[in-house]
Amino acid sequence: MGTISSAFDLISGALNADQSALSIVANNVANANTPGYTEETPNWQENDPVQINGVQYGDGVTETGATSLRDTVLSARLDQQQQMASASSARLTALDSVQALFTPDSGSSSSTAGDIGNDLTGFFSSFTSLEAEPTNASLREEVLTSASTLAGDISNAAASLNTQRSALDEEASGVTSQVNALTSSIAQLNQQIQSTSPNADAGTLEDQRQEDLSQLSQLIGINQVKTENNGLSVTTTSGQLLVSENSSFQLTSGSVSGVTHFFVGTADITSQLTSGGGELGGYLTARDQDIPSALSSLDQLAYGISASVNQLNNTGTDMDGNTGTAANLLYIFNEPTQVAGSALAMSVTMTDPNQIAAAGAGLGTGDNSNAVAMAKLASESLMQPIATTAFSVSQNLNASSPSATSSLEVYDTLGNSYNAAVTYTNQGGSTWDYSISVPDVLTANTSVSGSVSYRFGTGETVNQGTNLTITGNLAGGGTGTITAPTVTSGEAVGTAGPPSTGYVAALDAQIAAAGITGVSVSNTGGVLTISGATGTAGSVIADPAASANATGTLTFNASGALVSPAANVAGITFSGLSDGASALNLDWNLYSTGSAGNITETAAASLQSGASQTGTAGVTNGPTPTGFFSNFVSTLGATVSGVQAENTAQNASVTQLQTQNNALSEVNLNDEASAMSTLERSYQAASQVFTMLNTIMESALNLGTETTVS
């Protein structure tokens, strides 16, 4: 049987519990604006009942602490989406700066400073004016002025892009210390959580850890893995460990070829971070992909214009009746030696307007045929170094370093660039083997059983320039052949269907359109496999891989002069490089014209220099200078617009997830007011009960008489 004193215990317990609950509510209200704070609710637990004489009596209530209102899956999802949104925001900011350099001209004024499109037209139009009066000094001056404007604007744009790239590089490296601070903090919190709350939510500590994870998600792309005892491991999205329970691995940065790379230990994880997400991913994508791509376009434009205008001017007759010679080159622009860097280096070297060769070769100075030809360059294909490629590479060979490699940029007839490598290996004494390789952008693996596999660049993005053809059986008999569709920039490899996506879908569509049956396309980790019908070996055929390396031997005499081969190596050919491109031809000029000149002996008898030479530039069937620029601005605009759309969608998604998370975890003052009100009433009621019990106790002690005990 319960007693009055046990009722006292019960109700004083209730008063304690209410006070605890009220303090939780107070804590919630106090932290209403604390970032990362998760609302807590009191845990009420009914005390175990007591049995007295077979009758069960309740034993009141205990408040056993607070539980944070947390959904870890939702938080992780929010973090993940935040990583993508941060990446696209950072990239968008960078791209906005890039596109600001190429603001569209409204056309309301005839010339807008900094508009390369207008400069191009102005430059070529100056030759149109010169056609009318080829000897007019002011028109000649105008050609040089417009050339300076064009070169200045292209060069400035390239310089600005380089500056933006450096700024991004700095911002990216600044992220390192923030990441390290956060990972250290997470490791520390892991330790505390594991020791204090291995089996349940750790409340405030967990709030802090979640807040650190959110901040880390703004910075880089991460994956979170729960470990035992409420611990947590954090890796980059590609799996590099950053935090493992109570230890963290520092992210370090260092300069590689002039740009900042990121390491964990000795592993270079720059490319992983680039595609991973977070601010750093956005910075790196802009730094390593967007800006280099814009620079490369400007380089091609600058190279094409400089090379073709110089070449043409040098072959005409200038106002003094001269034609360009090696000793007196009539170059308007500084002559580019290679595409890379042409935009930045573009400038006008000609100072005397009389050196503009408006007249054709061997004609009087009043002739205008060369001016006509130069004006027509505006509607001709942009010149690119192709097919027979000019290359200049020099390498000191020294027997003490038995292997040396030089690399150079070469181009095929479609203007695709390749990094050719010339490797020299000492065979003892003054004999060196050389091997020139031009790697295909796609490495092909032709299969024996009617299938072919291609690794499409890095990760799941297709490299441009496939040389793939597929031959298959037609439904009505015979065979049909298709050329793999052109790859668009940044296109994903995609997945096999149905319905298939990405590049796989484009291939599927082309195969279906050709009426080829029994061919399927699949993707395994970026390796695309095209398989023929079962048992029909040879029904799928791929273009051969790029041809094998060109090899040979160089022999020097005791004084370091080259003796073998006795002549220049001509006609080095590489085929099978990319779709539709002719073979790449290299001439390796080991000897200068007329003498064995450019292999020279230097201080040490064993030191010999390798050799090189110039080749010629050719013209592709590419776009005109203005067409090229038009295409460039459209592509840039489309990229920015795409990232904008992506960013808007990702931000909307973040907002949605944030709303869901807030709805669950953020302190809701209405709820707190209501809880407080309820607890207040409950406390009041308990107090009342206590008072009543007191009265009852008083009555009991005085046996109903109002006397001494009151």
Added chain:
Amino acid sequence: MRVDPSYSSNLVTALDQSQSNEQQLTAELSSGVSITSLSQNPVASGENVLLLNQIQQDDSFTQSSSLVTSQLQVADSTLGSVVSQLTQAVSLATSANNGTMNSSDVQSVGNQISGILDEVQSLANTSYQGQYIFAGGQTSTLPFTTSTATLPATTTYNGDNDVNYLETPDGQKIQLNVPGSQIFSASGTNSVFAALNNLVADYSGGTVNPSQAVSDTQALGTALNYVSQQRVVVDNSITQLTAASDAVTSQQTQLTTAQTNLMQADVATVSTQLSLSETQQTALEDVISQLDSQSNSLFSKLQ
């Protein structure tokens, strides 16, 4: 269902967006240009480069065309003077050849034709803005010089046979000059200077060899006709230039219209969008101020 307690921050985000939208629309209205960055309309931005290029090319051709038209007109009027001088020479020679003149009259005719020869040579050496217009490509070389060391005297052409062309934006080639050799010292019986020099020699002694003089007069007549034919070439060029220039101007107008349509802001549309955006902003501001004026939670009701 619980709601997000911080919904007002979403309202502020919406307000920011609305303000940024208004800023963009106001910029469009004030500049009159609808595309202020590439990403707003990448395709139009690219197209704009091509259109402006074509417009400027057209503009440049129109300017060049007016420059060369002046030069061609100088050539035309020069050749007109040559024709009238030669006509006078033919008429003088014809009168000298009819056998009625005495010796001094014949010499006088010879002197007059010699004067005409000088005049025609001076016309053939006409320059425009410092450049000889009948010298082919050798525009800084005096095209015609006469040596009197022989009788008849010989006039030599020092220019070349180079012909300049102006290319229209459509690729049409319009001839800009006729080399002096082709007009004045063409081979056969078409040489103006040979005919004039011969006539001067014919009449210099005061006696006339009728058959020689008549033959030389006929040669001058043939040369005169030939000059007239060459003048037609110049006239044709002027006509072609005028026509090409008109066509290009008309094309330029069309292109400018197209470019304007592409790039310029449609004031009516932008104004409507701006008005809508303003309404939205006012509404958002009202909502936010309402929420602020009320107390945000039940706490305000607790006594």
